[in-house]
Amino acid sequence: MTKHVTLTQFIIEQQRELPGVSGAFTSLLNDVVTACKKISHLVNQGNLIGVLGSADSENVQGEVQKKLDIITNDIMVDALNWTGHLAGMASEEIDDIILIPPQYPKGKYLALFDPLDGSSNIDVNLAVGTIFSILRCREGVDPALEDFLQKGAEQVCAGFVLYGPSTMMVLTTGQGVNGFTLDQDIGEFILTHPNMTIPNDTSEFAINMSNQRFWEPPVKRYIDECLQGKDGLREKDFNMRWVASMVAEVYRILTRGGVFMYPYDLRDPSRAGKLRIMYEANPMAFIIEQAGGACSTGRERILDIKPKALHQRVPVILGSKNEVERIVGYHQEG
Ligand SMILES: O=P(O)(O)OC[C@H]1O[C@](O)(COP(=O)(O)O)[C@@H](O)[C@@H]1O
Ligand SMILES: [Mg+2]
Ligand SMILES: [Mg+2]
Missing domain, CATH: 3.40.190.80 (D-Maltodextrin-Binding Protein; domain 2)
Known part of the structure; x- marks a missing residue:
């Protein structure tokens, strides 16, 4: 039988080789994965559960929000705010930085996300996704806006999930890019596209x-x-x-x-x-x-x-x- 590598196994193994990266990071990534599985399910259910269409609101950019822009934002925030791994968050759909509620412990990372990218496509049943970025932060304090305004070169990890015919997660922690396909039967992302590389030329x-x-x-x-x-x-x-x-x-x-x-x-x-x-x-x-x-x-x-x-x-x-x-x-x- 083929041995499948799950995303969690992959991250734990990759992490062993990285000095200064702790179990908190694996755990944080697992929380992101859980949120994206929930979003994948909602996107897949579509109008069966009434989540398509526009909401009566605009985001900070003045763009009309889709119902799913708001729902997916809440899923990301709720999956990440209590875990103790984050010092704060920022979302395309929320005007200001999001602090961790006082009842929860604070960690050393910041998570930034576009909870539903390509949301103009959702009502016409085309592919959409979630994009995320993880940054380091001063530990144990409420972050200020300045803590978020780091150059992209400082990112610890970046990834996206594509809700297409298959749900795929693409991830980098600065050691190449790997792609994982969600096996809907077992609920796990499986490594299916190791070491993704882009040809230098194209037409x-x-x-x-x-x-x-x-x-x-x-x-x-x-x-x-x-x-x-x-x-x-x-x-x-x-x-x-x-x-x-x-x-x-x-x-x-x-x-x-x-x-x-x-x-x-x-x-x-x-x-x-x-x-x-x-x-x-x-x-x-x-x-x-x-x-x-x-x-x-x-x-x-x-x-x-x-x-x-x-x-x-x-x-x-x-x-x-x-x-x-x-x-x-x-x-x-x-
Ligand atoms: O509708 P346009 O102008 O072609 O823009 C499409 C672009 O806008 C985006 O949808 C912007 O992202 P959001 O859907 O998260 O606002 C990109 O995914 C896409 O590349
Ligand atoms: Mg987007
Ligand atoms: Mg968006």
Whole structure:
């Protein structure tokens, strides 16, 4: 019989080789896993249990919240706030940092999450996901906003769960990227995609083309050249995908390469792109770089940015290294 490696076994074994990482981290990750299994179940049940559709509220970004944005946020908070491993949390759906209630012990990590990524897809039954990032924190104190505003390069762990035809968890603790599939029968994530790596070259891009007229010249130039295909400078045809779920796009890129962009656009110059650095760009950048890819705003490496605000937005260009470097080069040329 094939011996399956569960996510818990995998983490315990990986942790043994890491100095300074304690059992608290394994335990914290298990709590994240439990929350994601619950979310997977809800997403799967959909309208059987009445969780689809919009709520009557907006989040801090002014986006109309889906019922599931709120429910999944509460699942994450409730699964993590009592365990004693966290000093605090931050969520895409909550304006301020989330402190641990006084009756519970405080730990040395911070958890940041986008509880439901791609939520505009939920009502049309397409893939959505949960993205998370773990940071270290001063121990035993209530964290301040400044404790959360760490560069992405400081992350201890980042991961996402994709609720697609299968539920998959993709994880990095800075030692490569591994993918696990949820075995619904036994309720465990099983290692199915060890050492995921991204090919350096690709002929597939993902961008929301409806924003084309607002892009800056370097992005326009890159996409124009892709569209010219064999007849243009690139001398090869490109394929396009846009799922509108970052989790699904990143998973595809981890599987077969590609480039994904939500670039700076000129619609509202005060709004630097759409995606949020703390909940989307940083965790995905950590995963992508660990798998051999690259992630940039076009002007700087995402993981080097010192965030200034909890819900800060950032342009994102990520995926196959040679393509991302080409796009960064176009930004340097102006
Ligand atoms: O609807 P658009 O503009 O194409 O944007 C899609 C992008 O926005 C997101 O849905 C933003 O994430 P949320 O759904 O968590 O707000 C990404 O997953 C996706 O890449
Ligand atoms: Mg998101
Ligand atoms: Mg979201």
